[in-house]
Amino acid sequence: MDNNIPTFIERDPEVIQAECKAKLEELLGREIQPAQVEQLILNFVVYRELLLLNRFNAGMRQMLYQFSTAPILDYIAALVAIERLPAARAGCTVRFTLVDGHGTVLIPEGTRVSSIDGAAIFRTIADIVVNPAIQTVDVAVLADIAGKGSNGYAPGTISKILDPLAFVSLVENIDTTGGGSDVETDEQLRGRIKLAPSQYSSAGSRASYLFYAKSANALITDVSVSSPIPGTVLIVPLTESEVTPAQVLDDIYNVCSAENVRPLTDTVIAAAPTRKDYEIKVDVVLYEGADATTERAAITGVLEEYAQEKRGKLGLDIIRSHIAQKCRLANVYDVTVISPAENLIITDEQFPNCTAINVTITGFNRG
Known part of the structure; x- marks a missing residue:
């Protein structure tokens, strides 16, 4: 058993077997022999208990991000304001070549081109108007299907026009396709969860000041945060007292003006409501x-x-x-x-x- 994997309830089969046998012998008032039917029943009961304990331990480990897997890991990530990154579509730039003597040509958004092997299909992401004097135009395209599968197509390998256009004679990609990614793995998400606290390095936002202010003193029932003038943060606490205690204001000021909380340009003022x-x-x-x-x-x-x-x-x-x-x-x-x-x-x-x-x-x- 890996010593790094936590066990919440004892699951050693020998220990469980010994405990169950001792209790059953106490109830029966006699010793149980290996070949007796009671021992066979006891073996089955211990087996089922081990299955339940293993499931319980596995379920409890799901509550720890180090051992959790989807979808529980996604719920844990939400607690630190993180979402699993979805699959991303690969992209590249393709060059459309037009015939001589063409007029104004529209290459509509969604025009499809594909790789030589037909495995990857890409679409243009915006309408492009080509004036008569222009023979070639470069257009950004994205893969139809998100994921890594559309990465790595070398220049010239995206050359099939699936939606023929008047006056367009040729298309080919001028750079290698890339940027596609699969859905973020559990391991990647665990790494970001571990780093998540670093995003809260300073107050800055209204919500952060609210959090720090409410954490300053247990008497506080509500807090207002505003910026009456640029660079000034006014924090007003509410307590059950008719007059806000000076200690509460001091506590808020000390917490919210700390260097690891307050942005350098902010001046914190704590005032009674x-x-x-x-x-x-x-x-x-x-x-x-x-x-x-x-x-x-x-x-x-x-x-x-x-x-x-x-x-x-x-x-x-x-x-x-x-x-x-x-x-x-x-x-x-x-x-x-x-x-x-x-x-x-x-x-x-x-x-x-x-x-x-x-x-x-x-x-x-x-x-």
């Missing part, structure tokens, strides 16, 4: 027969959840129609939102903070 206070006041008309106390408590509870949800993120607007919709429970006939008097537009550097919720039952209606 702006609190935007508001109240929720609603007048509610209930259907006849509804209990006012029960319904008021239910509506208040729904609005408290709404306010808490909005408080948990930066930049969430407070919309009056949304408040009214939250209040429309089964026994509610009509809702009028008194406060806020208008929709509150919250910027990415702000968070809405509800200071009070007031639900007034103004009447009843038969509906």
Whole structure:
């Protein structure tokens, strides 16, 4: 057994056989002899257990990129933002030669030419208009079938015109075909997975700054990243505290301004968010027969959840129609939102903070 291959569960058949035999002898109250039927059954049970353990170990190794194979390896690659490279088509440049005295000629995109042996077919990748004064024109072509099979055709070996064109007398490739590749192998993909962390060498992008900022302190519930002026990165964290602790801002600054995180040209600023206070006041008309106390408590509870949800993120607007919709429970006939008097537009550097919720039952209606 290769010592480099991990084993998650013991699979030594002698060990398993000994353990199973000892337990069975304990249950039977006697020793099992080699020729007895119990020993034959025991051999079969141990064999099946070994098969299951081998499958389990093989399945667990699939979770490690060093030993994984497709398609599990592709899922592991996705965790580090990598996709298996697809097969690529080979290409080259072919030269079309036209007859003397031709007029304007169009060589349409998709015109097919093939190798002498007929094994590789190539197509032009763009429309080419040939003026009357031009006798030859060079055109890029790509193979119909992706893969390595279309590589290596020497100059002059791509010379068959499969889609004849008026005034075109000759075609041949002027360079060797190349660039075709098969689908990336498991081994190649494993190598790129191993190198993947190096692509995150600095923050740079908004997503990277978000990652590093959220990793700075466990109190942070949300982060806003913006660039108010070129070269400046403004990071605004949100915590459950009414006032953002200075330590949180210091932690963010220290993490995000580190040399191995911050691009050289960026200036990092960590600032507390702006609190935007508001109240929720609603007048509610209930259907006849509804209990006012029960319904008021239910509506208040729904609005408290709404306010808490909005408080948990930066930049969430407070919309009056949304408040009214939250209040429309089964026994509610009509809702009028008194406060806020208008929709509150919250910027990415702000968070809405509800200071009070007031639900007034103004009447009843038969509906």
